[in-house]
Amino acid sequence: MVPIVLQFLLLLLTLVSIRNWFLIIKAQSLTPVFELNPERTTSELSPPVLLALLWICYQVVASLNPPPPAPLELNQIIQSCLILLALTGILLLILTMVSWKSLGQLGFRLDQIPTQLRDGALGFLLAPLPVILLLVATHPFRSEETLHPLLQLLRSAPGVVAIGWVFLSAIVVAPLFEELLYRVLLQSWLEGFLTPLRAIIVSSLIFSLVHGFPDSIPLFPLAFLLGTLYYYRRSYIANVFMHALFNAINFALALAGDEMPG
DSSP, X not given: OHHHHHHHHHHHHHHHXXXXXXXXXXXXXXXXXXXXXXXXXXXXXXXXXXHHHHHHHHHHHHHHSOOOOOOOOHHHHHHHHHHHHHHHHHHXXXXXXXXXXXXXXXXXXXXXXXXXHHHHHHHHTTSHHHHHHHHHHTGXXXXXXXXXXXXXXXXXXXXXXXXXXXXXXXXXXXXXXXXIIIIIIIIHHHTTTSOHHHHXXXXXXXXXXXXXXXXXXXXXXXXXXXXXXXXXXXXXXXXXXXXXHHHHHHHHHXXXXXXXXO
């Protein structure tokens, strides 16, 4: 029963995604979905940006030289969550110290929270169509060995504790850390010397690359939409919410025995 409900929900999301893409193509712009927020700034090559670039370089190198496949253990997820939460806190603290006056223009706004959440939801509703199309295209390259480690853990040890930590890792920690890293720090820095479109493409390619093949291919349109949302709305909350919604659908499908890239 649950898989049928989830499949119906995924079909509904895909239909809504098709409708939104039709409106965008008809208008030949993203105006029907997002309004451009003029309150914006770009990041300079400051300490938090340097730390973000170092971490990204480390992740890119690791993705190009992946270790031999090995089962992921629960204690590794717990350690990863704690490390990423600590890094998020450190980056936010340093960013606050060096860019206090421009935090709002970088996306850290506490006004109009419902509007920011709506923007994130609208961005999420654009993602199913391109992601599913590329997911189908990369199906021949998928196997049990290529599953995301979190999904492998859910299948091998589907206990309450494991489910709770995977939920925290995928739906809370990952969106908080990755949107700070790839959009607020990397993309806003790239926008300082690249056109907005090129900045979005470069940050999206890097985001996709670190997730490994074959997930990197269907994840590119998600990353591109996240980058576009950040450029138009300059809202960290909207980006985190959109990212969390996507991972939540993936999490629910994984529990039901199916999966999307996460």
